[in-house]
Amino acid sequence: MARTRLSRADRYDQLVEVSWALVRAEGADALTLGRLAERAGVAKPVVYSHFPSRAALLAALFSEFDDRQTVMLEEYLEAAEESLDGRANAIANSYVGCALAQGRELTGVLAALEGSPELEQVKRESEHAYSERCREILAPFGATDGLAKRSMTAIFGAAEALSHAAIAGVLSPDEAKGELAALIVAVVGRI
Numbered sequence: 001m002a003r004t005r006l007s008r009a010d011r012y013d014q015l016v017e018v019s020w021a022l023v024r025a026e027g028a029d030a031l032t033l034g035r036l037a038e039r040a041g042v043a044k045p046v047v048y049s050h051f052p053s054r055a056a057l058l059a060a061l062f063s064e065f066d067d068r069q070t071v072m073l074e075e076y077l078e079a080a081e082e083s084l085d086g087r088a089n090a091i092a093n094s095y096v097g098c099a100l101a102q103g104r105e106l107t108g109v110l111a112a113l114e115g116s117p118e119l120e121q122v123k124r125e126s127e128h129a130y131s132e133r134c135r136e137i138l139a140p141f142g143a144t145d146g147l148a149k150r151s152m153t154a155i156f157g158a159a160e161a162l163s164h165a166a167i168a169g170v171l172s173p174d175e176a177k178g179e180l181a182a183l184i185v186a187v188v189g190r191i
Contacts, residue, residue: 012050015040016064019057020105028108033057058112059122065106066126069098070133077137084141088184091134092159092177099163100173107164131156142188151187158183 006014018040023031033054037047051057076090076097099106113119131152138147159180166176 011042011046015042015047015050016060019061020102023061023105023108024103028058028105028112031057031112055116055119058109059119061109062113062119062122062126065098065102065109066130068101069094070130072098073130073133084138084185084188085181087137087141088181088188089177091137091184092180095159096163096166096173096177096180100166104167107167127156138184138188147188155180155184155187 015036019031019036022036022039031054033047033051034044036051036057037044040047051060073091073094076094077087080086080090110123113123134155135147135152162171162176162180165171166173171179
């Protein structure tokens, strides 16, 4: 049986997809470049040509998740009312929805990211960019000088906790989204 040769971009996408499946099945600790090569049915040099280290692979997984989260946010915003409630719901639905779509494997990748300063930096930069985008979205409804960093920290601390509770089944997805939207409205409304 002849193998189909994938383009570099298609191979990258395949390796990311297989990586998420491996983390889902066996946990983030099982994700090594050698194990990825084995699971993807490719030689190790193929994997190393895309990801020079495990840290680079973890960073790529987080970036891929972050890209999907940003796209989902923009999709919800397009459909949302241009009101504080509409914007808060768009942020809540996209944040919790993307975390639910990724599932429990995201927790393992996030934990692994915090294991090294370089990976932690990737996570911090990504979170900062997302937070700034949300600050822009909410700015018309808050104080004239914008939302304070402490307010955005509170919102995203709650977003992460509510998302984890929904993933674990402690809260329903609708409860997590509704609570986050209500919190956003309360925080922005008090300013």
